[in-house]
Amino acid sequence: MRYNKVNEKIISSLVQIVGKENVILDEKTLENYAHDETPLYTSMPDVAVKPGSTEEVCEIMKLANANMVPVTPRGGGTSLSAGAVPILGGIVLLLERMNKIKEIDKKNMMVIVEPGIITEQLGNELAKHGLFFPPDPVSLDSCMIGGNIAECAGGPRAMKYGVTKNYVLGIEVVLPDSTIQRYGGKLLKNVTGYDIINLIIGSEGTLAIVTEAILKVLPVPTVIIDLLVPFKCVEDSVNFGIDVMQTGLMPAAIEFMEGEVYRLVAKYLGRNLPFAEAGAQIIVELDGNNRELLRKHYDEIGNIALKHGALDVFVGESAKDRERIWEPRKNASDALKDQSKPLAREDLVVPKDKIPELITRLKQCVKQYNAHLYAFGHLGDGNIHADIGVDDTVSLQHGAFIQKMRREIYAITLSLGGAITAEHGIGLSKIEYLEMALDKKQLEIMRSIKKIFDPNNILNPGKIFPQEK
Ligand SMILES: Cc1cc2nc3c(=O)[nH]c(=O)nc-3n(C[C@H](O)[C@H](O)[C@H](O)COP(=O)(O)OP(=O)(O)OC[C@H]3O[C@@H](n4cnc5c(N)ncnc54)[C@H](O)[C@@H]3O)c2cc1C
Secondary structure (H helix, E strand, C coil), X not given: CCCCCCCHHHHHHHHHHHCHHHEECCHHHHHCCCCCCCCCCCCCCCEEECCCCHHHHHHHHHHHHHHCCCEEEECCCCCCCCCCCCCCCCEEEECCCCCCEEEEECCCCEEEECCCCEHHHHHHHHHCCCEECCCCCCCCCCCXXXXXXXXXXXXXXXXXXXXXXXXXXXXXXXXXXXXXXXEECCCCCCCCXXXXXXXXXCCCCCCXXXXXXXXXXXXXXXXXXXXXXXXXXXXXXXXXXXXHHCCCCCCCEEEEEEHHHHHHHHHHHCCCCCCCXXXXXXXXXXXXXXXXXXXXXXXXXXXXXXXXXXXXXXXXXXXXXXXXXXXXXXXXXXXHHHHCCEEEEEEEECCHHHHHHHHHHHHHHHHCCCEEEEEEEEHHHCEEEEEEEECCCCCCCCCHHHHHHHHHHHHHHHHCCCECECCCCCCXXXXXXXXXXXXXXXXXXXHHHHHHHCCCCCECCCCCCCCCC
């Protein structure tokens, strides 16, 4: 596929569409859009534009199609699969100005939003009305609803409440050919034809640009209690988690951090954390509306923890104590980025009982490459984030070992009945491994779908599938 560079004529058309102040050309600012949160991937765009409406997005896509210029949609830029990196240059479409809550419909328990609203801001606004939107990626202070829809983001609460797709009832999108389409509506059930909404959700900005969404919301739980439980080893912690899930108490989250990650976070935060010598730490979150009942539940969970050899059980009921419990988990990603020279940030998922085996085998695997694997993540979903770091003595110049190591990691995960990505997507960083996870026919069907939506391959090209020569 031949693409064109953005030239002066295209720039002046972009200025006409969105206004001069919303067309970014200076190199220093553009560098912010050359990467996301994925290590090792960068590529400069020719221009970044900030549309303020669906109509403006539509005009930009008309222009891009007519000139064969690639377009990469971008929300908060927190992708961990290099999905927002404009690998072929062209236009980066910044959705941040389209950040309104258009309607809070309390009667139907729904909200209509633009894609650029930040997840946490949506949560704060909804809380004022006694409502909440459960999907809670740990990046919620920066990621946007459009990005979450494009990635079908999950988060700690996914084990009880599900992921983004469980809350999207309707969408307005601009297709690559610039057509504006609406799917679904304020409907909790709808099986009219193929489920296009759920095809677009998780399509990583390759099929359509989300310009509006109708989201289901729930009443906000009035009581939240968190437990922090240190264990001697990973296996005990996982067995505890599995037992808790079988009790029927239905925690909102069960999060996991191996001891090494916890210790790196302590170093990063510059202070001592309790039970820093433990082999693993688990956070259990309980939510509901009856404090006494939740206290009974945490007593029960505490007993299960002690049965599995927990070193202690810390309980946080006040906002301050709860924040203290979550602080290490919320800083895990930044601490690893800061301290471990990361090569890859994996997002593996296996049946929960296979987690100890997965971690042991992965650690053995990366050791052969003088690399180190740090595991943490959403135990409640069997979703382990495995950051792989190297020390300064390892040269990244000859990166072939990275591919070989990642192939082995994915082979181990697949052999345990797992998948190579649970919530971060294929993006750019996992393209070459996709054929390990899907067969030829499955790939052929997916490629055909992309062609139907985007015959000129101008919307986020070079993502999910290798670029055709
Ligand atoms: C510290 C940290 C913690 C994280 N924790 C989690 C977690 O708990 N759970 C989880 O699922 N993920 C997590 N992530 C990954 C990331 O935050 C999510 O994938 C998030 O949903 C991306 O949203 P964003 O707005 O930043 O999107 P971007 O990074 O800007 O874009 C992501 C993809 O979506 C596309 N896109 C963006 N907006 C649109 C739109 N309006 N229409 C069409 N396509 C669009 C882009 O082209 C790109 O392919 C984490 C990341 C970090 C850095």
